[in-house]
Amino acid sequence: MTHAPTAGGTQTDVAGDLDALGVEVDSSSRRLAEYSYDASNYRIRPVAVVFPRDADDVARTVSYCHRHRIPLIPRGGGTSMGGNAIGPGIVMDLSRHMNRxxxxxxxxxxxxxxxxxxxxxxxxxxxxxxxxxxxxxxxxxxxxxxxxxxxxxxxxxxxxxxxxxxxxxxxxxxxxxxxxxxxxxxxxxxxxxxxxxxxxxxxxxxxxxxxxxxxxxxxxxxxxxxxxxxxxxxxxxxxxxxxxxxxxxxxxxxxxxxxxxxxxxxxxxxxxxVAASPLLICVGYPTVSDAARDIPAILPYAPSAVEGIDRKIVATMAARRGRDTVSALPGVTDRDCTAWLFIDIDEQSAARKSETDVGATAKLLLDELRSQGRMIAGTTVPDPVARKTLWRVREDGAGLSSRLADPDDESVGADYESWPGWEDAAVAPERLADYLDDFTDLLDRHRLTGVMYGHFGAGCMHVRITFDLRSDEGRAVMDSFCTDAARLVVAHGGSLSGEHGDGRARSALLPIMYTPAMLSTFAEFKQIWDPQGTLNPGSIVDPPPITDDLALAGVPPRTWPTMFRLGVPDPSAPGAAPDGAHTAPPDPFVHAVQGCIGVGRCRSTSGGVMCPSYRATRDEKDSTRGRARVLQDMVRTAPDVETGWQSTDVAEALDLCLSCKACSTDCPTGVDMATYKSEFLHHHYRGRRRPMSHYSLGWMPAWLGVAGTLAPAINAALKSPLRRLAARTGGLDPRRSMPRFATRRARRDHVAALPPVTAATDTVLFVDSFTKAFRPHVATAAAEVLGSTGDTVGCSADNCCALTWISTGQLTHARKVLSRTAQNLDDGTDRPIVVPEPSCAAALRKDLPELVHTDAAHRVSSRVHSFADHLSRLVEAGWRPEGLPDAVTLQTHCHEHAVFGATTGAAVLQSLGVEVHTADGCCGVAGNFGFEQGHYEVSVAVAEHALAPALRTAPDRPVITDGFSCAMSVDHLAATDPAISSTGLHLAELLTRGATPRPPTATPTEPTHPEGA
The missing domain is CATH 3.30.465.10 (Uridine Diphospho-n-acetylenolpyruvylglucosamine Reductase; domain 3)
Incomplete structure (x- = not known):
């Protein structure tokens, strides 16, 4: 279905007119792509996007649309699942400025x-x-x-x-x-x-x-x-x-x-x-219907929340963010437990039951639920941190259920995807169980699968369903199913929408729920307020069919060759399509970029690590979602693949992506923008001149050896007037503090002096390029700590993780480097490979097997650990250093957070009795990013989100910066802010203060691999 303003001239005219009125407006193709979507199944390209600064700007814009009969769509966070935040004409984003x-x-x-x-x-x-x-x-x-x-x-x-x-x-x-x-x-x-x-x-x-x-x-x-x-x-x-x-x-x-x-x-x-004494109760059940049948027994306790989730959501959270995120759930290891209720009670609940203690009220409720005979397990969660962690599972339900990841469930493949459309129906709470039984039967009849979660205490059920929205047959199934589902919920006395609104997803089904007289009254109400029908046309009154304007319809079935293996089977490979699907899975790259469904967690300014550039600019274009939407438009509208890879819109959208990888785990659907950026840059610059920083920084491992020889001269030059010229020549920003290169002697004393890898080596210490070139003393400290556990440590210092080539999209060379590294490290053992630099560890763990498709690459990848990740295993085995500080400030490393776990560094320090104050968020340097021209202001703003305030708050606490970029950010802040005097320490440096070396358990012998591993 094609939409256009009913009047008002060209797109350029509209933008120019609004600009003349003093309204902030953007009609660039990149911006229109970002605002063509919300969190629904739909896509409609607007004419322009307006960012009003106050109510007067709104009035000017609305008056203009009224005069020219141009549709106007008000928009907040763009998280609508019903499709009521997109439309033809002008989209008005009220979140950018009007947020006080x-x-x-x-x-x-x-x-x-x-x-x-x-x-x-x-x-x-x-x-x-x-x-x-x-x-x-x-x-x-x-x-x-x-x-x-x-x-x-x-x-x-x-x-x-x-x-x-x-x-x-x-x-x-x-x-x-x-x-x-x-x-x-x-x-x-x-x-x-x-x-x-x-x-x-x-x-x-x-x-x-x-x-x-x-x-x-x-x-x-x-x-x-x-x-x-x-x-x-x-x-x-x-x-x-x-x-x-x-x-x-x-x-x-x-x-x-x-x-x-x-x-x-x-x-x-x-x-x-605000509740003074909130307490979470978690109860496990065999099925969601069993959970729903206990709602009438729960509501008399006056809970403040009764929420339900499906096991598949729990398994996906565990696979994406670590099993510790769900370990507090009762019955989580029992395969018969497939659903949970989250019940919040407080002092008001206790008063309802004439109790003074919330804990006693919880016991009464659990006893009553046990007497009902349906629950499998139940527990209270008094710890506020554990409570927050578990609520995150429920809060991310919409995203987690759309792209499941459960290694223990064969029915969940890499190409699994489900969609909204019928995700918001509600019935009276006492009828929920019967409704769910009938709804499950309806799914089966249409050969569809639905992952369920929602507001059980209010009778509102959210479901993500395996609709095939790419084919005519699949869309017909969706239309038929939603029509039958509307009849079903009305038969149970319910509502098509329980909180998401009708929008484009359900408005056309309202005649099933309401009489013609009621619908006529709705139309009259709309006409009283909006006689010309310009405000958000298509919602509630006079809607299009629910299958119009679907975002997945009309995407060309093309193959986008990629260097990365993105996890989706080859569409041409044999194999049956999943139930309810009528086409093979899309191209792996298309499937990957379409993983963004618009829930917008990347637009959050607190919690987790993503998306640092959005937190700095608060602009949709700098969110993971905004970038994904531009990529989705690229695969949809490009006349051919080669032209698509040359997209300037995508290049612009990706420019401020720090490649922090945090979205790969913080995003509920696992969108991995760092990988997509690397892949895009690889194709975008093929056969073309790259930015200078791609040569100066991207090829850094290749010239670091020479830099070590010339370190004194280079370091002196970086302090001289030549510094600014050299920086600009290399595509760098001269305002950024530059690192000091370690001399040949320092490398010799701290790296070359370490014992090589031998047959008797217990742990391989992989000395990465950054550590070797700038912090060789960290290698000595890491070896000392690892050796203090009684293990023999061998040093591998002649291999590279190819990180700088990966982040700049030079993937052909990255693959060559990684292939050689995998061959050298694949020694037939399973001994751990410990990498001091977290970003290099992450590249070897995650990027290596995705770029090098060999058994050796997978074997090596499985052995790789960051220093903190490996240390946690030693602490669990009983190793304890001494002389540690009472408290530290820990800069959470983005790549370690994404690949090895969100709490990796903090958990090991806390287990050693250290109070950890985390700076959760990117440091702002992020490898190449903070050094490159055009990124300085955003880089500094990113550091101001968490790191800089943490350093100012406690200037005397040791600051742990395992990442070289994090250490550089701390150095730069100390050099530019008089209130900051901190210096970053690697965790290994901190621990050497209390590590007591013990004799090795075996005598080193000659190296078994000449290249060091």
Whole structure:
């Protein structure tokens, strides 16, 4: 289906007109690609994207669209799964600038905020302003990037809605810009002009009040009988709020209207008390239906949350982020346990049961559930860290379920994918179990698989389904299934949508749920507010078919040859398609880049490590999602593969990617943008001149030997006026502090003097290029620590991980280097290979087998450990150093976080009794990135997110920087900020203070491999 503005001229005209009005607008092809998608199945290319700075900008833009009859789509975090944040015409991103909390009133317990404020930010500022007493209640799983305006648009609910209800229940006033550009305020009792002196606005408010009052009076009967029949009836408009018994509540009638009636620029919202004694209870069940059948027994305890998840989601979290992330779940090792409930109780729950102790209330509940006979295992989780870790599993359900990864489940292949579309139905909680039984039968009849999770306590079920959206047959199956599913949920007295809204996914199915009279009333409500139909057309009223504008439809079935093995079987290989699918899996590269489904965790500014460039710029183009969307448009629209690889839009989108790898684990769907960037650069620059930094830094391992010989001269030059010229010549930024090269003598004393690898060696110490060239003393320290365990240590210093060639996309040479390294290290043993530099360790563990497709590469990869990762195994075996500090600041290394585990460094130090204060986030240097021209400002801004504040907070604590880039960032901060005087230490250096060497267990013999390993 092709969309275009109904009037208004060309795309260039629109952008130029808005720019002349003083509105920030972007109509570049790259920007349009980013905003052609949300978190739904749909793609519609807009004409332009607007970033208003205030309500006046909004009014100017809306008035312009009204005059020219151009569709306008308000957008917050872009996390809509129903397709209600995309559309033709102009997309208005309210999150970029309009994101302030304007006031918090402790007496009335309310807050006023702009619509672009992120929900977790609003909640945090409310707690801060009320000394931790009050917060904003709605907490959907996307709360760390979803906005207040988006929550109002969809009537979002969240994990604690069983206690606190929907966003509707917390709105006091909405500050609006109407479809004709008027500034109005919708209140709990009507509509008024935001500025009482604005006569035109006052007239419009009076007209709206009269027409809405007439609407309610004319349709009073069906508003009372057809709406608000269950707690999560979100589909359609909330017109029952206009009834006299509800006070003619226009503000709450507009909640859930999906931007189709007016643009919400801000709101006054009600705050709720913060629980003083929250306690999580986890209960395991044989099936999701068994879990649902216990809901009636749980609700009398007044829980604040009752959430459910499927085992496949748990297994995927364990595979992607480590088994320790789910180890606290009861029954997680029992294969008969396939579903869990997460139940939050607190002092209010205890009071309901006449108890004074929350723990005693939890015991009562667990005893009652055991008596029901369905649960397999249950436990309380009092530790707040463990509680937060487990809630992360539920919060990431949408992403985890879309790309499953369970090595123990043969039904989950590398090409597994599932999609939204019917992910938001709700029934009364007491009917949930029966509904799930029937829903499971419906999936089976259509030969589809669904991974289930959701708000069990509120009767709202989220499901990701294995629709085949690439073929006509598969889309027909989706259409048929969703139609049958709509009939099923209505038969159970339920709602098509329980919090995501109707959007493009469900609006066309509303005739199954509502009578023609009710649908006509919805249309009349829309027409009163938006007579020309320019606001978010296609949602709720006059929708297109649910199979129109699907993002996966029309993508050419081309092969994009790649150097990396991206994990998806060759589409031409024999093998049956999964149930419900009608085509072979797509090309591996296409499948990989389409892994982004838009949930937007990369747009979060707290928690995890990704995406450092977005945290620095707050621009969609610098998020993992934004880059993935541009890549998705590349594989969709390029006239041919070779032209696609030359895309300047993709090159621009990837420019500020730090290749930190964090997205490969922090992203719930496992999008690995560092790998995609490397692959793209390989093709993009084939046969073309590269940036100078690709030669100066990309080929660094090749010239470091000479640099060692000339170290004194080079180091002197780096302090002289020649430094700026040399930096610019090499494509580097002269403002960046440059490293000092180790002399030949230092390399000889610290590396060449280490014992070689022999047949008797227990542990291979792989001395990487960075350690050898800049920190050879770290090799000595690492060998000393490893030797203090009683193991014999042999040094391999003549091989390379090819990291700099990989990160600059010079993959042909990278493969040659890695092939040679794999051959040299593959010695027929399984002894560990320990690498002091985490990024090099990550390259050998992850990139080696993906670039070199040999058994030797896989064998070597499996033996590789970062220093901290290997040390944890020694500590578990009983090794203990002495003389460690009480506390340290640990710079979390991005590559180690991604490949060896999010808590690798912190866990080993904590197990040794050291208090660890982590700086969670990229250091900003990130290999080549921080040195390259054009990246300095972003690099420094990235360091300011976590590392720099941590150094200022505790200047006397030792700072652990296992990564050379991290150490360089600390050095640069110390050189440019008088408040920072820290120097980074490798973990091995810290431990040598307390490591007591013991005699080796065997006498070294001659090396068995001449090249060192």
């Amino acid at each position: 909390v304007l006031s918090v009133d402790t007496e009335t317990g309310t807050a006023v905020a702009e619509s672009g404020i992120v929900l977790t930010t609003l909640a945090a500022q409310a707690r801060s302003a009320t000394d931790g007493r009050l917060t904003f209640a709605p907490d959907p799983s996307s709360a760390s990037r979803a906005t207040l305006g988006g929550a109002i648009g969809n009537d979002a609910c969240g994990n604690h809605s069983v206690r606190h209800g929907r966003t509707t229940d917390h709105v006091e006033e909405l500050f609006l810009v109407t479809a004709d550009g008027q500034r109005l305020t919708a209140t709990r009792h009507g509509v008024e002009a935001t500025d009482p002196t604005d006569e035109a606005a006052a007239e419009r408010a009076a007209e709206l009040t009269r027409r809405l009052s007439d609407l309610a009076a004319q349709h009073m009967a069906i508003l009372r009988t057809d709406l608000e029949t269950i707690p999560r009836q979100v589909s359609g408009y909330h017109l029952a709020k206009l009834l006299p018994e509800n006070g003619f509540d226009v503000a709450r009638a507009l909640v859930g209207s999906e931007g189709t009636c007016a643009v919400v620029v801000g709101a006054r919202v009600r705050l709720v008390p």
